[in-house]
Amino acid sequence: xxxxxxxxxxxxxxxxxxxxxxxxxxxxxxxxxxxxxxxxxxxxxxxxxxxxxxxxxxxxxxxxxxxxxxxxxxxxxxxxxxxxxxxxxxxxxxxxxxxxxxxxxxxxxxxxxxxxxxxxxxxxxxxxxxxxxxxxxxxxxxxxxxxxxxxxxxxxxxxxxxxxxxxxxxxxxxxxxxxxxxxxxxxxxxxxxxxxxxxxxxxxxxxxxxxxxxxxxxxxxxxxxxxxxxxxxxxxxxxxxxxxxxxxxxxxxxxxxxxxxxxxxxxxx
Amino acid sequence: xxxxxxxxxxxxxxxxxxxxxxxxxxxxxxxxxxxxxxxxxxxxxxxxxxxxxxxxxxxxxxxxxxxxxxxxxxxxxxxxxxxxxxxxxxxxxxxxxxxxxxxxxxxxxxxxxxxxxxxxxxxxxxxxxxxxxxxxxxxxxxxxxxxxxxxxxxxxxxxxxxxxxxxxxxxxxxxxxxxxxxxxxxxxxxxxxxxxxxxxxxxxxxxxxxxxxxxxxxxxxxxxxxxxxxxxxxxxxxxxxxxxxxxxxxxxxxxxxxxxxx
Numbered sequence: 001x002x003x004x005x006x007x008x009x010x011x012x013x014x015x016x017x018x019x020x021x022x023x024x025x026x027x028x029x030x031x032x033x034x035x036x037x038x039x040x041x042x043x044x045x046x047x048x049x050x051x052x053x054x055x056x057x058x059x060x061x062x063x064x065x066x067x068x069x070x071x072x073x074x075x076x077x078x079x080x081x082x083x084x085x086x087x088x089x090x091x092x093x094x095x096x097x098x099x100x101x102x103x104x105x106x107x108x109x110x111x112x113x114x115x116x117x118x119x120x121x122x123x124x125x126x127x128x129x130x131x132x133x134x135x136x137x138x139x140x141x142x143x144x145x146x147x148x149x150x151x152x153x154x155x156x157x158x159x160x161x162x163x164x165x166x167x168x169x170x171x172x173x174x175x176x177x178x179x180x181x182x183x184x185x186x187x188x189x190x191x192x193x194x195x196x197x198x199x200x201x202x203x204x205x206x207x208x209x210x211x212x213x214x215x216x217x218x219x220x221x222x223x224x225x226x227x228x229x230x231x232x233x234x235x236x237x238x239x240x241x242x243x244x245x246x247x248x249x250x251x252x253x254x255x256x257x258x259x260x261x262x263x264x265x266x267x268x269x
Numbered sequence: 270x271x272x273x274x275x276x277x278x279x280x281x282x283x284x285x286x287x288x289x290x291x292x293x294x295x296x297x298x299x300x301x302x303x304x305x306x307x308x309x310x311x312x313x314x315x316x317x318x319x320x321x322x323x324x325x326x327x328x329x330x331x332x333x334x335x336x337x338x339x340x341x342x343x344x345x346x347x348x349x350x351x352x353x354x355x356x357x358x359x360x361x362x363x364x365x366x367x368x369x370x371x372x373x374x375x376x377x378x379x380x381x382x383x384x385x386x387x388x389x390x391x392x393x394x395x396x397x398x399x400x401x402x403x404x405x406x407x408x409x410x411x412x413x414x415x416x417x418x419x420x421x422x423x424x425x426x427x428x429x430x431x432x433x434x435x436x437x438x439x440x441x442x443x444x445x446x447x448x449x450x451x452x453x454x455x456x457x458x459x460x461x462x463x464x465x466x467x468x469x470x471x472x473x474x475x476x477x478x479x480x481x482x483x484x485x486x487x488x489x490x491x492x493x494x495x496x497x498x499x500x501x502x503x504x505x506x507x508x509x510x511x512x513x514x515x516x517x518x519x520x521x522x523x524x525x526x527x528x529x530x531x
Contacts, residue, residue: 022528037345043406054400083300126512128479139318145304218389254387
């Protein structure tokens with residue numbers, strides 16, 4: 001537009017026409033998905049109206065929590081859940097590291113190997129811990145071993161992906177320097193890549209452990225050990241006060257784990 | 270001063286770190302002994318696992334109508350729970366933001382979110398199944414509660430990081446509270462909210478395929494039933510379709526994030 005030309009009726013807009021169109025399409029799809037879901041989902045309307053009353057009734061039956069059952073039936077199962085989470089995390093991280101190195105494009109220069117590693121990581125991430133648990137219970141029988149392996153295999157996906165992303169974000173300078181000095185591949189990894197990704201590595205291990213503590217608690221529902229089995233028993237016997245006690249102990253453990261992770265992260269990173 | 274000895278790899282550990290590693294090693298050994306792993310059990314398991322894997326293939330898609338019905342229900346649960354969770358967590362996260370609200374308001378809101386976040390969605394689903402009966406409603410409510418926990422936390426953190434200058438400027442014009450929120454706060458956090466919400470949709474999609482295990486609707490119920498009937502080729506078909514659904518969801522939410530540059 002030249003200065004002094006006829007005044008053009010033009011309004012300033014933040015986004016281009018294409019961007020506005022794309023945003024509009026996203027909104028349209030969301031609204032369509034919600035409307036379609038509401039119309040087709042099989043929900044009985046009476047149940048929705050009844051829900052608050054039923055929930056209040058459930059809570060009333062849960063009170064007071066049965067503290068007497070804690071030493072005999074909950075304590076050991078709860079510790080088992082934490083063991084499952086810890087051992088599972090360690091095994092998962094050990095299995096994830098090689099795939100993380102193979103999936104990082106700057107560490108492994110063969111594209112086909114990158115893709116194979118990525119496929120493994122995506123599959124591990126997409127199969128839920130509970131599905132792995134069903135599988136390992138079928139293979140090894142019910143118990144903590146099945147739960148631990150389920151946690152370990154599902155963790156591979158998460159840890160491996162984030163670790164390979166951390167590797168890809170490393171600065172190439174030190175690595176080139178090492179290569180130029182004729183360092184063998186093992187030294188390039190341990191002196192070039194490793195020191196650069198150590199903080200990210202510990203932070204994601206701690207984060208995964210925190211998630212795994214929560215996940216290890218559900219595993220008992222499919223027979224894979226831990227406090228979930230105690231919960232399942234209490235639920236099946238309609239012992240609501242004991243259910244309440246188990247839920248309270250889970251809440252305490254999960255919050256304690258989160259506090260511990262935050263404290264450790266502050267100290268070592 | 271760095272000496273040659275300091276440059277060794279791995280770096281020399283101080284005493285506290287050595288003790289921490291030792292303590293962890295002892296704990297790890299103790300926890301491992303709890304698993305009761307014996308060589309015989311591992312061998313039997315490996316043999317059984319091999320048979321199991323053979324039975325999984327080829328996947329059996331003959332009952333694709335049942336499969337599709339379950340996947341559709343999972344998708345509906347995920348969509349509705351994400352929207353409901355989003356609608357509830359917006360006001361709750363505003364209440365929990367320490368830079369906008371007084372302490373006596375933020376603490377109850379924060380406590381609510383911690384409780385919602387602490388329980389796995391499947392455990393919440395059990396409670397809702399007992400309260401409102403089997404079916405999709407229990408799944409929707411359970412995932413809504415879980416979404417409130419996670420979205421609420423992420424939203425609160427985003428709101429606490431905003432610049433207060435713009436809020437003050439809007440306030441100085443004499444704008445009422447809702448206008449301060451709409452013109453001072455929301456524009457600063459909108460694109461991050463879109464990112465968090467699409468992340469939550471992703472994670473709800475994963476969990477909506479699982480809540481069926483405890484009877485809260487979706488493909489999980491079909492999966493669990495097939496497992497219990499040793500119908501392993503159908504199990505394989507279900508798992509493959511769940512993976513496909515989750516990957517499709519991930520591609521879709523990435524596209525949405527790109528549109529909003531979140």
